[in-house]
Amino acid sequence: MGQLKSPKKLAKFISYMLGRRPDEFGLVPDTEGFVKIKELLKAICEEEGLRYVRRFHIDEILITLPDPPIEISDNLVRAKSREHLPERIPASNPPKLLYTCIRRKAHPFVMDKGIFPLGRGHVILSSEKELAEKMGNRIDHTPVLLTVQTQKSGNNGVVFFKAGDLLFIADTIPVGCFTGPPLPKEKPEVKKEDTSKKEKPKSLPGTFLMDLSDEKDRNKRSKHERKRKEIAWKKNRKKMKRKKENMWEI
Numbered sequence: 372m373g374q375l376k377s378p379k380k381l382a383k384f385i386s387y388m389l390g391r392r393p394d395e396f397g398l399v400p401d402t403e404g405f406v407k408i409k410e411l412l413k414a415i416c417e418e419e420g421l422r423y424v425r426r427f428h429i430d431e432i433l434i435t436l437p438d439p440p441i442e443i444s445d446n447l448v449r450a451k452s453r454e455h456l457p458e459r460i461p462a463s464n465p466p467k468l469l470y471t472c473i474r475r476k477a478h479p480f481v482m483d484k485g486i487f488p489l490g491r492g493h494v495i496l497s498s499e500k501e502l503a504e505k506m507g508n509r510i511d512h513t514p515v516l517l518t519v520q521t522q523k524s525g526n527n528g529v530v531f532f533k534a535g536d537l538l539f540i541a542d543t544i545p546v547g548c549f550t551g552p553p554l555p556k557e558k559p560e561v562k563k564e565d566t567s568k569k570e571k572p573k574s575l576p577g578t579f580l581m582d583l584s585d586e587k588d589r590n591k592r593s594k595h596e597r598k599r600k601e602i603a604w605k606k607n608r609k610k611m612k613r614k615k616e617n618m619w620e621i
């Protein structure tokens with residue numbers, strides 16, 4: 372796809388994303404057709420030739436076009452024409468497997484408690500693994516992919532709703548209805564040896580252990596002491612020499 376530098380062409384593409392096939396781009400509008408602007412921008416920047424798009428490009432559409440096909444409310448955006456949006460209806464025969472991604476740091480919690488929306492309002496699942504991974508990369512650099520068994524979920528009271536041809540939503544997915552990679556094993560904590568409190572080996576009767584560090588210190592002190600005595604001797608010698616010279620002068 373070439374770069375849509377023209378505000379008019381970019382507006383047409385965004386209108387298609389929000390007004391016709393949001394599921395194709397991993398987007399689920401709310402009941403009024405709104406999606407978060409930051410989520411829209413992430414989806415747009417995944418498209419080749421559109422990675423340059425920023426918030427000011429969306430504002431430019433509203434400012435420059437006499438009849439922009441989109442509208443903004445706070446941090447939300449939607450298409451003005453929404454009659455072609457897919458209906459959100461219960462899925463009577465969903466695929467046997469659906470996919471969703473979670474943040475890596477939430478992996479232990481999810482495997483223990485189940486999959487929850489966590490701020491989204493619903494769990495979003497895809498029938499295509501690649502699309503689920505693409506959506507996961509929007510929330511985490513290394514997301515964890517989970518596989519949901521829809522039949523087992525339905526037996527546990529889960530109701531899936533269609534959000535287009537590729538996406539489905541649910542309130543929660545209980546434990547036992549999905550699989551994922553095993554949790555990483557915790558590395559045992561290695562205690563560092565406290566060398567400051569390490570006791571010196573005790574000498575046994577009849578043995579003699581030489582402490583080389585103490586011997587080195589004694590040699591250093593002995594050398595310093597010899598040097599000090601040598602300097603004092605030279606000073607004393609000069610003093611005696613001057614004393615003798617003064618006696619002869621008298």
